[in-house]
Amino acid sequence: MNPKQLASVILMSFIGIITYVGQIVHQKVESMKTAAQVAIDESKAADDAKQLADILLTKTKGETDELRRFLKSWTPSIQKVQTEQEMEAAVEYTLRERGISLVKSRKSETKTIAGDLFMPKLIIITITLEDEYAKVLNWLGDLEKRLPLARVIACQLTGGSSVRQIQLSVTVENPIVNLSASVGNKEAPKRS
């Protein structure tokens, strides 16, 4: 091989190397372009997901606004009576306020509602008292006003020891509400 041929071979080799390197670089650029496009697509998908979440949130806010305001308005009443002692105190206060002294019997107990995280306990008070008709019914009204969450589960009015007197036997249950409980998918609560 003479020097001219050798020079030609070397130049051709250079051309080959340059072309090869050019191709490699081009492939890398193409792969980077593809990666960038994938990232852009993913970003758009994330943006769509964000918009969807925003729409759902706005919809939920609109649909549940009334209920949430309801809960908010009842929160002070819920926080007012959270123990058996507080409920006893409320009963005591209303009796004292109405001047009813003849309480024939009084019993209180706490029931646990298994599986209910929001209302895990119920305080049940059964009270039997006797006094004038107006006093007794006003006391019942006071009690229901003072314990707005309480549920009168039984109420019996019968004649008292004299014509002017009536006897009232009432059973009231008040839930202990745990506002911080995480209420989600839970089993149906069972009373124990």
Next chain:
Amino acid sequence: MSDYLCHDFKTPRNDTSRRLPDSFKAIPALFYLALVVTAYFMTMDWRAYKKAEQDKIQAEASKGQHETKTKDLQTEKVGLDAETAKAEILAKWMEGARNVQPISVAIARAMPTEVRLSDLSLERSDQVPANLALSVRINGGSLREVGLMESGLSRLQYRSYAPQQSKEGDVIQYRSTLIRAEQ
């Protein structure tokens, strides 16, 4: 003229090596062309690479921001759902916790002075706490008092379901389930 003058340089000489074929003369031109073209494409590729790299970084940052925001929105929605669930439970409870004192008063007020209520009982249903089982014994009354009592209850949005009444002498025994009428 000197005899030593030499004119050999101007005399045609045979090549020391054989000439390349004509087509091979294009090789240097091709080499330079390859250099120029490659330089052009490399420059364009480099710029495209940088732009794609920048786009990728921006897209990834934007995706991260969107995902964070989505997560925040979802967390807020979960909070709202939990709050709503609590409110629903409370509303259901409150539906069965309506005051019974107005009912007792309405029944008592419905009775004329000559009639006496000897027994009044209200019991909340276990299954549907909004419903109340009412039992009343009226001494010296008639069906008129029952009608007055029912109209008094209807003013409180309650209606009697399956009322039963029996009369034994002067005593009327009345039983029914009080259901609150929907507003």
